[in-house]
Amino acid sequence: xxxxxxxxxxxxxxxxxxxxxxxxxxxxxxxxxxxxxxxxxxxxxxxxxxxxxxxxxxxxxxxxxxxxxxxxxxxxxxxxxxxxxxxxxxxxxxxxxxxxxxxxxxxxxxxxxxxxxxxxxxxxxxxxxxxxxxxxxxxxxxxxxxxxxxxxxxxxxxxxxxxxxxxxxxxxxxxxxxxxxxxxxxxxxxxxxxxxxxxxxxxxxxxxxxx
Amino acid sequence: xxxxxxxxxxxxxxxxxxxxxxxxxxxxxxxxxxxxxxxxxxxxxxxxxxxxxxxxxxxxxxxxxxxxxxxxxxxxxxxxxxxxxxxxxxxxxxxxxxxxxxxxxxxxxxxxxxxxxxxxxxxxxxxxxxxxxxxxxxxxxxxxxxxxxxxxxxxxxxxxxxxxxxxxx
Numbered sequence: 001x002x003x004x005x006x007x008x009x010x011x012x013x014x015x016x017x018x019x020x021x022x023x024x025x026x027x028x029x030x031x032x033x034x035x036x037x038x039x040x041x042x043x044x045x046x047x048x049x050x051x052x053x054x055x056x057x058x059x060x061x062x063x064x065x066x067x068x069x070x071x072x073x074x075x076x077x078x079x080x081x082x083x084x085x086x087x088x089x090x091x092x093x094x095x096x097x098x099x100x101x102x103x104x105x106x107x108x109x110x111x112x113x114x115x116x117x118x119x120x121x122x123x124x125x126x127x128x129x130x131x132x133x134x135x136x137x138x139x140x141x142x143x144x145x146x147x148x149x150x151x152x153x154x155x156x157x158x159x160x161x162x163x164x165x166x167x168x169x170x171x172x173x174x175x176x177x178x179x180x181x182x183x184x185x186x187x188x189x190x191x192x193x194x195x196x197x198x199x200x201x202x203x204x205x206x207x208x209x210x211x
Numbered sequence: 212x213x214x215x216x217x218x219x220x221x222x223x224x225x226x227x228x229x230x231x232x233x234x235x236x237x238x239x240x241x242x243x244x245x246x247x248x249x250x251x252x253x254x255x256x257x258x259x260x261x262x263x264x265x266x267x268x269x270x271x272x273x274x275x276x277x278x279x280x281x282x283x284x285x286x287x288x289x290x291x292x293x294x295x296x297x298x299x300x301x302x303x304x305x306x307x308x309x310x311x312x313x314x315x316x317x318x319x320x321x322x323x324x325x326x327x328x329x330x331x332x333x334x335x336x337x338x339x340x341x342x343x344x345x346x347x348x349x350x351x352x353x354x355x356x357x358x359x360x361x362x363x364x365x366x367x368x369x370x371x372x373x374x375x376x377x378x379x380x
Contacts, residue, residue, distance in 0.1 A: 114329055116350050120372045156322045158366055160283055179285050181352050181368030195327055197352030199370035201289045
């Protein structure tokens, strides 16, 4: 009996379809040719969409995983989408930092965070969250003069630029004009803040041009 | 009702079986072993040693090979260079780099082909004209990327330390 061609099967098991079909009960092969259509008519037909989608998925799945593994996504369109996602993630980081919101900070900061302040102090995730939630460091505002995201590899991006920050003990903020390099990493499908080094600019910047 | 079930169940198994090889393929990028990690860090350490040596030697060809074409180099002074302007600065600037004395140089593998380098370094320079020596005590964050099998210097942000450097260990 000629084996039916099953979509997706050959792709995942090249040259092995025969072996798989062989494990099917002999009854399929033994039945007269008209029995299978008759069986489908009575009982299998409602299940056809389910089966079809299963086979269709199995054909598509290898293609999807291959695309995800590619180190260089199609930057023309994909790059724009990723930069928008990164900007949203950084906006959330700033909002959570200003609010000193522990849950939101836990979610946006990578567990491997390295945060080097322009003062020379270096924070881990735990010590940064502690300072922000205890309000020993209060960030009042961030005004980016420039914020540029560059995709540097699969699931990794740099954020570079310059930002005016008002930070200090509550009610007594200092104004900092910072040059920055930061790293964002995609962790389980979510962009998280991995590393930061800032440096005070020698000359104060002009008034903020944009938020 | 027996026969339909005998067809349906194997078909379900077939669907699952055809999916099975796709799952391990996606999970092949599993955590590297300790030995992989050590080899990776040794390779990037060698690449950074070469960058420092090429900087001290003022060797354009070696620096060009060490720097990524996408280099972003932010000095502690606030100046920002790309590859061309950084090469020009090292080769034709007013100072020569005499020594890089690392107080801390930590490598952090961050993902496929990306390693972060961070820490603290004392940079010793000498003015080409008057011979005056200066030292910058800086904290830095930097990014290395593997490009065609070679580790190249991709990004750098330096920041002068306010406090004097700790005594050498």
